[in-house]
Amino acid sequence: MTSIRNAREDEALELAAIGLRAWESAIEGWIDANLMRDNALRAFVEFTQQYYLSIDVAEKGGQILGWAARQNLDNAITDLWVDPIWQRQGVGGLLLQQLEQEIRDQEYDRVTVETHSQNGPALAFLKNRGYQINWMTAVWSDKLDRDVDTVGLVKILFEEDVSDLPYGQF
Template sequence: MSLRVRPASAGDAAAAGQAGYAAWLKGISPIVPAEARGRVTEESFASFVREIPEQILIAERAGVVAGLGATERGDNHISDIWVAPGHEGAGIGTALVRDLEKRIADRGYDNVTISVLSDNARALSLYRHLGYGLVSKGPEFDIHLGCDLETSFLMKDLTAGSE
């Protein structure tokens, strides 16, 4: 199936909201405190896309929104990578990370950072595979969930050449 990564538009909000929320339910919801789970909804993802589409990339697989990635603050930090469950293992996460890395390099940054829940083994494995190294690990307050979560902070040097 063909894979295309492109800039988001506000019109992607509903489909990206569905994809992001499905990914969150499968991968993140089970590893966060129960009292925090209700704070994230499909609308949380949709409004994110409507508010800052210029910081978001959409991955389409066979014309369907299969995932999204973002640099929420427009800097060198990848804030979000979400791949809908039916599209995992198809290279979507890799494509989103690589395209975001290109955007970050074009902004003039020499490195890229990403934070991930330390218990999210699948995501950690992907980022390590893509050349990210662990910088630190510890509790970090998540403003969206309103609680501290054990988080791994990773970085990749963009000047060393990619695989």
């Protein structure tokens, strides 16, 4: 059975390696990973070392299957990486549910997440779980060392009940 737990500092390099493999899988066919592998690995290592306290890990039988993070511990999901051999087996869904629950527990009413515009599998994954495209932009990616066209998605967790508010206090 897959469980979700907090990351540990000593796992940073293993998490970075999983992130790199998942990233390479996600960009396959639209970017030559060989050209940017060193930058991407460096970015993953720096992130997992610096932000391990904001990372949740999916684990099964002591093996890490993937991880997800909210870098600033707010309502923005910054990372969701599943080792390619474990993709399409429910791991990403479990990680996403965990982050959504953490965000709900902090009483945010919505979740935001960004992915590159050509990441069809990620967009389909998120749309199937209630996320809707809310914006498109280009942002600098340290992992790729260039601008990337990104899509921002939002999921409403709960809407404020205004039915019992006095008129004019929306």
